[in-house]
Amino acid sequence: MANEKPAMEEILPDGYRMTELGPLPEEWRVVRLGEVVEEITSGDWGQSEQAKGFISTLVIRGTDFPEVERGNFQSVPERFVKETRFAKHRIEPGDLLVELSGGSKDQPTGRIILLDGNVLNLAQKPIFFSNFIKRLKVMKVCVPQYFRWYWEHLYREGHTRTYEKRTTGIWNFKLNDFLENESLPLPPLAEQRAIAHVLRTVQRAQEASERVIAALRELKKSLMRHLFTYGPVPVGATHASPRRETQLGPLPAHWQVVRLGEVFDIQQGKSLSPKSRSGPRMRPFLRTANVFWGRLDLSNVDQMHFDESEERRLALKPGDLLVCEGGDIGRTAIWEGQLPLCLYQNHLHRLRSLREDVFPFFYMYWMQAAWTLLGLYGGSGNKTTIPNLSQSRLASFLIPLPPLPEQREIARILQAVDRRIEAEEAYRAAAQELFRSLLHELMSGRRRLPADCVGATRRVAPTEPSHGGQTP
Secondary structure: OOOOHHHHHOOOOOOOOEEOEEEEEEOEEEEEEEHHHHHHHHHHOOOOOOOOOOOEEEOHHHHHHHHHOOOOOOOOOOEEHHHHHHHOOOOOEEEEEEEEOOOOOOOOOOOOOEEEEHHHHHOOOOOOOOEEEEEEOOOOOOOOHHHHHHHHHHHHHOOHHHHHHOOEEEEEOOOOHHHHOOEEOOOOOHHHHHHHHHHHHHHHHHHHHHHHHHHHHHHHHHHHHHHHOOOOHHHHHHHHOOOOEEEOEEEEEEOOEEEEHHHHEEEEEEOOOHHHOOOOOOEEEOOOEEOEEEEEEEEEEEEEOOOHHHHHHHHOOOOOOEEEOOOOOOEEOOOOOOOOOEEEEEEEEEEEOOOOOHHHHHHHHHHHHHHOOOOOOOOOOOOOOOOOOOHHHHHOOOEEEEOOOHHHHHHHHHHHHHHHHHHHHHHHHHHHHHHHHHHHHHHOOOOOOHHHHHHHHHOOOOHHHOOOOOOO
8 A cells, every 4th residue: 555664664772774875874864985085086106216306204005904904013114205296185084094905805995094184193204005096085074094994894794895806916906886876874973083982992902812812922922932941930030040052052950851752652643544434433533723922822723533542642631741743843733632532633743741750731831932032942932844744754863851840830831821812812812802893883873872982972083183203
């Protein structure tokens, strides 16, 4: 009947209306992205040498985007751009940069960053942008940070991928088509500022967590160097720990040096073959993809057939160490009995203690330090020219043998740092998930910010005039 409303309209929440983007608050407008862009400017790669009429600048590339938006310009190359071009197209707070070329299968082009006054003030030189980047300025009806976050929402949802064109092996982003075809929900300015402020606050929490994780990892490296040189003594009391030179470098004088094969039984796992992919005795097993430095990832444990004798020989016991023999050679983690039964593939060596004065956790950390910090065993923690780590070669490795109480204390100290890192990584993951959720829900109008939050949000900094770091 003519007076009947569509079923979808009947179930809309109060204060919402149906739009091309779905249900949105009644006071929100829907426009094309291009309708709020007032200027698009091409960049310039400049030249490598100084010349008359040219100015020294840091020229931002797409690869620099993540660090630049955090205010880190260390990797941005110095180039020389014509003074007249620089003056005409200088970057100002609130400008947005869009990557046009580059990308990859897993990283589409079309990434965007916003340069606010705080970021520009951290640059030590004038800033410009390369010829593979476009600079956008938005109209006053749109808050730049809001525009940036909505663009991020589209990017994460895969919309930019639709506007890519590949030529001569390079992915190119069709910016004009994207601006003309993609729609933008446009709340009132106060709500735009509030949404941008909330998202930026969550992002800052995530960035702060990343800095804490980086600092803790550096602390762990420093601790390992100290503990495996002086033993578990305070940093200020190293004079109380006499040392001696060994084939492993300086060690506490009372530590022994032994061959790994003298204190550990070494057993290589079963080779995976098409025949072992089925059978009556399918059992979970670990491969190198499950073993990382100091931890096991059991989220993708596979299964293969093991006969009865193989199961008796290769079943893991709590305290067993697993060492990668190929790829990222030397990567070591400990089995703590996470599954009732688990075995392992031939690209892993199982180390099982032969003596009561050996604490496996100590040697898990020793292997990490030896490969990644101390340069022992012919590796640096990355892929090496050595094709694999044979059982005989592993058995010949020299290792320290401190008194058992010192092994336990060193492991306890490093485990405490690892637990702190794990807790911070969990916090970061929660912040990342919260950001993704808020980005989707706030930009779609599914979640509205309280009126007092909208009213209290101050004016966003990028709209304020500031030219920090931009004066030639």
